[in-house]
Amino acid sequence: MKQFKILCLAILAFTSMSVTAQTADEIIGKHIESQGGKEKLATLKTVKMTGNMSVQGTDVSITMTKSHLIGMRVDMDIMGTSNYQLGNTKKGWVFMPVMGMAEPTEMDEDQLKSFNSQMDIQGALVNYKEKGSTVELDGSDKVDGNDAYKLKLTNKNGKVSTYFIDKKTNRLLKTSGKANVQGQEMDVETSFADYKQNTDGFWFAYSITNMQGTITFDKIESNIPVDEKIYTN
Secondary structure, eight states: OHHHHHHHHHHHHHHHHHHHOOOHHHHHHHHHHHTTOHHHHHTOOEEEEEEEEEETTEEEEEEEEEETTTEEEEEEEETTEEEEEEEESSOEEEEOGGGTOSSOEEOOHHHHHHHHGGGOTTOTTTTTTTTTOEEEEEEEEEETTEEEEEEEEEOTTOOEEEEEEETTTOOEEEEEEEEEETTEEEEEEEEEEEEEEOTTSOEEEEEEEETTEEEEEEEEEESOOOOGGGGOO
16 A cells, blocks of 8 residues: 555656646747747847946947847947947957057957857747757756746857746846957856837847946837948948
8 A cells, every 4th residue: 555655646746747847949939929929020130229338337328230140230339439349140340449449350250159149139049940059958047036947058159058038927037158258258147127018019128237237228129221231340
């Protein structure tokens, strides 16, 4: 009788795990639905994000313009100087006169890879297999008190990033990985908050925090005409 009870408990435990356990693809599917669904995201081709951040007490005006998997440009007005980072899938440039730069400098290979990873405005987890990436479920963790799934994504260039997906809302809370910063490889994290729909019905995080500080966006435009020449120096 005792052995029978133990067997029943084992079966119940196994079936309970089977019901609650989720695969990486199931988690990704729910995440995509929380962003409006795959069909909606497939229509997102360009985005222009305008906002501000404070760096060591200095206000910085930021405009980020992206064309899906084509190019990205970040313009920053700092202390009366016009600074930028821009690039396409082949080359990238940095021009920061506020740091004493007299002319644009071409990004090295590692910098460009990191820059390129941000050009996927539909989301790196969307159609990740077709993009040559792999994803595996790496357990769970807490992010600012929220329970989150950990998904480890390895893209076709070998760059590894971890995506933390909120178990309740299925939205992206944080990403972590490594990036080349001024010639040194560093651990970097980016947090996402204040999700809202813009006028076209796309969901965006209007607050993004990284090692430089928190960017608060007051306007996010989507599918606007963008001249791709702005991604070439």
